[in-house]
Structures are given as C-alpha cells and as structure tokens.
Amino acid sequence: MKMMSVCRLVLAVIMVAFVIFPAGISAAGPPAVGGALPDVSLSAPSDRGERSYLGVSGTFKIPQIKAQVLIIEIFSMYCPYCQKDAPKVNELYQKIEGNPALKGKMKIIGVGAGNSAFEVATFKKKYNVPFPLFADPDFKIYEQLGQLRTPYFIGLNINADGSHRIFFSKLGAFEGVDAFLESMIRLSGINEGEKR
C-alpha cells in the first residue's frame, strides 16, 4: 500500500515537472525525414500581406499554413551564416514567387531561434526579408525542434487533408539558390499531379 503511494508521488512529481518546465523538453534530435513536425504554435503576423501569404489568423499550427510545400528556415539574427545567407534565401523566395507553377503552392517562413521580436524585426529590416519571420525569444520552438544549430532548413509537404510529412531536414548554409530550389521541387514531389 505504502509502495503504491510512493509510486503515485513519483508519477505526480514527473507530471508537475513537465507542466513547470515545458520549454525545457526538447525533441530527441533534429526533425527526421518521413516524420512529422512537433506541435509548434505560432501567432499570425501583424502584417496583412504576410497573413494573406500564409492564409492564417490568430494562433495557428505550422501545417495549417495554406501551402502544399513549406520551407522553414531556423535562423538567428546573431548567426553569421544566416546573415550571409539572407540575400540567397530572399532570392529563393523571389524565384518561387516568379514561377507560376510554384507561386501559392511553395512558401517560406523563418523562425528566429532565441530571437526577440525586436531582433527578428532588425534582421528583417537589415536584409529586406520578404517572407514572414517569427520570434522565438525563449527558445521554445528551438527546444521543440531538437536544439537545431543555424541556419537549418526543413521542408514540409502539407496535404489537402491537413496531414503533413517532412521531406527535407538539413543543417547549414546552402550552396546555390537554383540547386536548393531544384532539391525542394524534386524531393517534395510538388506539381507531380499536374505532370501525370
């Protein structure tokens, strides 16, 4: 009987710890290709154009973004590689938007790991980033995604039924914009339906 009480107490302590320290719970590793994204919540951007680009409002989960393919860049204002890559990621966005086969279907967001809203806004202004960036001031998303170093790119297929699947998960700056976009098209299988 006493042993049962102790077990209950131990269980209670563990549950309390999960409630008190949710930000400290991190995924076991980086998001795996073939798997699903952790349950990350974001707040819709204040900018109307960005809300419209993503097709979201209020608080939303990443797979609720209106896209067939979503590219997520985990970056930091403080990361030299992210700074160096910023113009290339902008170019990637422009190439997607300039391609009628991709526009509206493939979208990009950035998450500033450990960056406050001010820091994300500073990065956005400095590099004229045309796609939505989200702050992660307390490293909550960073922890959920498995403490990724930056820059880190995740490619997500989002299906019409709301389900999703990670098709790309990679650390590091990308070599070339065209090669990266080609990888995104090939690995995501976007537009394959139209080809058939």
Place this chain on the structure above:
Amino acid sequence: MKKSIFISVFFLIAAVSFSFIPVVHGVSDAYKHNIYDPGRQKPTDSKLKVKVGMEAPDFTLKAVAGGTVSLKQYRGKKNVVLSFVPAAWTPVCSDQWPGYNIVKDIFEENDAVLLGISVDNIPTLHSWINQMGDLWFPVLSDFWPHGKAATLFGILRSDGTAERAIIVIDKKGIIRYIDVHNVNERPPLEGIIRELEKLR
C-alpha cells in the same frame, strides 16, 4: 521510514527539475564543432564596484586589430557601449557580437561606439572573431594584467572570466546604464538600443 521516503522524494524532485533546466544555447553553425560548452554557470558571480551616475573608470586595453584603446579617447565625442563577455569559444558569447555586427547604423544614429571586451588573449580573440566575419567594432583584450578593466567595474568572476555585462557611458564619461546579465543568457538587443536612444 517516512523520513527516508521524504528524502527520496526530495532528491527525485531535485533530479527531475534539474534535468528540465534549459541548456545554454549556442546555435550558429559558423563555429562547427569548435564551441566548448561549460554548462550552466552561476548567473552572476562578482560584486559591482560602479553604479549609474558615477564617472566610468578609465582603462586602456590592447585591441585585436592592433594598438590600444582607452575609454577616455571618446570623452566629449561619442557615447560608448561596453560589451563584456565571459570567454571566447563558448556558446552564448559566440552568438552575441555577430548580432551587433548588423546594427552598426543604429549605433551611428545614436552617436555611439561599441567596444567588445573579453579576458582572453589576443591570439585566441583573433581566431574567434575571424569566425564571426569582419566585426566593425574594436575587440579589446583584458588578458593582462588579467581582468584589469573588468576588475575596475567589479565584474570579474571568481573563475577569472568576466560577467556578461552591458555598460552604457555617455559623452561626459558618466555611466548611464548597467546590465550585469545572467551569464547563461544573451542580453536582448532592444535593451541596448533603448538605452542609447535615451541619450539623444
């Protein structure tokens, strides 16, 4: 029996709580696997010798780029932001100054200079800041006599590193802001900018 259960539960709570404390974050891939993570440190570990409103103590330190820099050379000319960091090649420090590197224009708008200071020696700082790219602001070595400048401000920790501190000094040489930050965390950029804007 009861006592032993309480002791067991106490240690369990301590162990579970400790395992959920967020780790220190070093997130940029620019440093590859060259970052040494000392783990979580005591948030602050020194006794401040200065306060807001006081004249800042002058110091002269060697700059990584060559020559020396004295605080007094900016007197009557520029506001000064001192950014003391604990140690090169550690997680939080490595992801701090590169951020300041993209806000040179904000410092200039506020007629301010930034001085990055660490107790590391020049060769170590040279290698470390090379990984960050070209920094626009001087990086100064407070290596020898060890932590001389940090000691003047009362921010040398007991292990010989400096606190992660931001000190804003106006053109008259008066200290206007002190943030001896939790050494495990990066001070948000907005704190520095807000204080600089107050000096306008």
